[in-house]
Structure formats: structure tokens, C-alpha cells
Amino acid sequence: MTTILEAHALGMQYGRRRALTDCTLDIPSGHVVGLVGPNGAGKSTLLKLASGLLSPTSGSISVLGDAPGSGPAQLARVGFLAQDAPVYPNLSVADHLRLGAHLNPRWNQEFAARRIAQLDLDPAQKAGKLSGGQRAQLALTVAAGKMPELLLLDEPVASLDPLARREFLKYLMESVVENGSSVILSSHLISDLERVCDYLIVLVTSRVRLAGEVDQLIAAHHRIVCTRREPDTLPAGLEVVSAEHTDRQSTFVVRTDAPLPAGDWAAEPMSMEDLVLTYMETGGPGHRPATPVSEAVLNDAASNEAVLNEAVSNKAASNKAASNKEAGR
């Protein structure tokens, strides 16, 4: 299997609201894929389409080469952890493992029991009495215990405190390494994902803004600072992603698959977080990748401010966690 998810012109509409528009993706296998975007960008919709919980209103999607949710065999190959990690409050932790064992032909009881032991969960405890972090861990164990080839996680850490986030992601990566499965996980915070993902999809206002392997994306994007100029005066081959201007200076984020040509500018590489925020800022409705100088600068800044602030406030936490990054991978 070379492709875990292939979507062509995929669209999803709830009544008149478009949740996902013209989404075309081809994700190769063996990746931990981060799906990033502000709240309401369509991340959950894409994951539910991939799990078969939803059927698209237009376009097509195939997961591991088959239509999502098309039958027991396909369901067995894809694990899904929904937002807020639902569990049965009246069933005990052990009951949840029994549920997995009874409903999944490839269930790995040894793996699941070992993880519950590592997590220090009492098997007799009712799931309704677990903390948010423990619940998420239990739901992850059930999703991973069926040995899926692809694990879909919808905002798995959104409700967790920073420590629980780190624990969750650590166990997630251990499970992935042990089982050799691919993962797609979503978050509205890049800081959650930057430690674990090697493939990135940025989704803004129902459209895919950016998709690719993290290393390649980082290598292809540059921030250049130069004297004030129009974006179209830049050399050909540089795709302008964003432009900011002050009285004397212009700052561009450019994308080029070739090495950055020399010019009268100062160039600096971009971090993953920088990159994602740049695409989120320029992803507003009707926004073109490059803004002419004459137009208002950053006219979508206000609408993205909330996301920005959240991201900035979490940056400190993510920097602190940076030392764990290597271990996480």
C-alpha cells in the first residue's frame, strides 16, 4: 500500500454550509500526518469522511485503497478516535478492552492490556470516573488495540492539560512505532503536532492550503526581507505566499522548489509553526496568496487573531517541550 488517503475534489456540505471544499489530497503511507487549521476549518469533517462516519456530498475519497466504512474488513483496517474521546461511562476499563476484543478480528489483547498497565489505569474502574486524560488514553487504546493500518485522531489532545498532552502523544508514538501504522491527527494548535508529525496538511475555511512532507515544506519556504517593493517584481519561480509592508521594508514569505536564488535581500528559514501561521493568515475567504502593496496589509489578521494569540501563548510550552521532540519522533 503506497497511499493511505486519496481524495479527489472532495466536498462536504451541511445544508448551505460548506464544511469541506474541493479537497484533493494524496497522502503516502508510513507518515504521521498533522492536520492543522483553525476551529471550524473542516478538520473533523475530513477525518469523519476518512473513517466512513460521513459520506461526501461531492468528489471521491478512498482510504487504504477502498471506500471508507465500506464493510467490516475496511472498518478493521482504520481506527478512529473521535473528538472528546467518547467512552461508555457505565462500562469499566476492562469492559472497554472486552468490547474491542469482541468487535475486532485483529484485536491485540496483550498490547491493550500492557498499555492499560503502563497507564496505571485500574481495569475495574468505570470509564465515567476517569479523568479527561485517562479517558483519551483509554479511547486511544481501544482504537489502537484493533491493530489498524491507519489511525485517525480528531483533536485528541484538545481537552488535555499540557502534561497529559505530552503523555498522550508519547504513548501514541510508541503505539505507532510498535504497530507500524500510519496516523492522521488533527489539532488547531501547531504546537501539539510539531513534535510528532512528519507530514502536514493545513486546512483553512474548508480548503486545503498546504500539504506535504514537513522537511520538504520547510526547505521550500523562505522569509525574505528587502526594501519595499511590489511582489511581482520578485524573480520568477518564487511563489509569494504572504507579503507585509512597512514604509521602507517589505517582508515576503516565498515558496520555491528550487534553491532560493541570490538577491538583494536577507533570507531566513522558517519553522513549522511560522509556516502554518503564515498559511492560516492568508487563507481567509477571497484571499490571494500574494497581497499587492496597495491593498490593505494583513486584512484577515483580525479574524485570525484568536488563533494567533492561542498559538503564541502555547509557543512557550512547545519550546520547553522541544527537547523531547527527538524522543517523540
Add this chain to the structure above:
Amino acid sequence: MIWLTWRQFRTQTFAVVAILAAAAVYLLITGTQLRHSYTTDLASCQPQNSCLGLLNALQDQYSGPQFLAEFFVMAAPALIGIFWGAPLIAGELERGTHHMVWNQSVTRTRWLAVKLAALALVSVVTAGLLSLLITWWASPLDTIAGNRWGTRAFNARDIAPLGYAVFAFALGVTLGLLLRRTVPAMAATLAVFIAVQVLMTAAVRPNLLPATTTTVPINQTTMSQAERFDRSEAVTGPVTIDLPAPPGAWALSQTPALNSAGQPIQTSEILNCWSQMLAQGPPAFKGASSGFGSLGTCLAPLDLHVDITYQPAGRYWPLQWLETAVYAVLAALLAAACFWRVRRLRG
């Protein structure tokens, strides 16, 4: 799937078994006492031909428990619909656990099929056991009453409660799936179930099989059995005479007194007989010696008759089966709607 269904339903099952056991113990004890009283009463009263009062007293003595037991059998299907049907899918949707269970290696169709089949079976068995108990318990009282067509008597006996139970369950599941909220689904289940029950009892059941109509002449014999004689205040207007339907039959309707041409007679035509009857004193209770009997003698030359429409006694079991079948078909249609809907449900 069977394990999960059992595990999620375990507590309710134990509760139901406990309630059924308590009901069974109570009904078996009081039912045995009732049978004992019935046979000793019969043995003592038959020689003196004085059974009517004694058996009526027995009926009165047990009317409280009988009402409660019948009410319980009639309420059980509603409770099944409310507490087993409505939360079955609505509860999963509310907690979001459908996201978990629908992503195990089991299709939604199979998930629903196992749950529906298992709980429908439990519903039918529960209603069946209750109905069996109360039918046995009340059989001496039913013999005394001689009427199996009353709402409580028909709805809380034999196989009809099985149909109600499976229908109420399917109704609860369907409404839960449509409303996606447990409590509104419970309320809607109760409201719709009661509406359907009232409609069925009052409007559908009498017409499930074509009724029989019989013509009864007005004479001394028939009038001595009359339950009511009613004339209008004015000299015009119809005369109403309530005559009993054949034994064990379910009387549905009857016409006012008709003349030989089939036209309703006017009060003026019977005023003579009416005055004669009043002159003899007020009419006593029905019986050959009553005033209605002599009224019959006086009215006989007028060649009057009354048409009675009824379901004969032998229709009891056909109607029980038909009504159960109607509810079973409704339940099957609701289940089919659930399968159709759950496959298209947007998680």
C-alpha cells in the same frame, strides 16, 4: 455484538427479572386464593341458586388488585418503549459513543440488527410472561364477568400485549434515532404510543373484521332483557331501547326503535304504552316481572324492532391475532426505517 448488547443491557435485565419475579410471586399467591374462594363459593351457592350476589362480592373484593394488574400489563409496553427503545440509539448519539462503536470492525447494520433483535425478543418475552400471569390470575373473574371485550380485559390478556410491546420498543428506537435526544424521544414515545393505543382500541379494532348485524323484535321476551328505555321529552323524536347483544358478543352500536318499514318511530307512537307502564308504577330492574316486560307486551302489536351491530363471541381470538399482527407489522416497518436511517446518519 451479542456480548456488548448483553453488557450494556445487563442492569436493565436484572431489574426486569426482579420485577417480574415480584409480580409473579404476588399474582401466584393471590391467584391461588382467588381460585380457592371461587370454587368454595360456587360449591356453597349452586345448591341454593344464589350465586349472583356471592360472585359479585368476590369480583368487588378483587377489583382493586385486578385494576392494578391490568394497568401494569398495559403500562409495560409503554415503559419498554420509553426505557429500552428511546435510549437505544439516542443515548449513543448523545454520549458520542456511536463514534466509538461504529468504528469497530462491525458495520452499523449489524450493530443495529443485533441490538434490535435481542431487545425486541426480551420485550416480547417480558410482555408475554406478564400477560400469561394476569390471564391466568384473572380467569375466574373473567368467567364471572362474562365479558372479554372491555378495554382493560382485551388489552391486558392473551397475545395482544406482545404486539404492543414490540411496537412500543420499535417506536422508541425510531423516535430516538430521529430526535437524537433521549428525553424528548422518551416523551414522544409515550405520547405517540398512547395515541396509537387509543386509536386502535376505539376506531380500528371494531372494524378489523366486518361486524354482524342482527334484528331484534320488540316484544315481551326481548323487553324483559332491556337495559334502558328512553323517550324524548317532546312527542316527536326517537325512542331508544338498549337491548343486550348475544351472549359473549361485543356490542358496537344499535339503532333506535324502528318500525316495520325500517324508519325510526316517534315518541308519540308509544305514549299510550308509556302511560300504561307509569300507571303500574316505576319500572323495576330487568327481569321477566319488570315493567319493561309489560311495556314489551303493550308494544308488540306495533311490530317494532332494533338493529344491533356486534362482533360475535367467536371473534375474540381472530381479533387478538389480527391486532397483534397489525402491531407487529408496524414494528417491522419502524425497524426497516431505522436500518434505512442509521446507514445514512451523519455522525
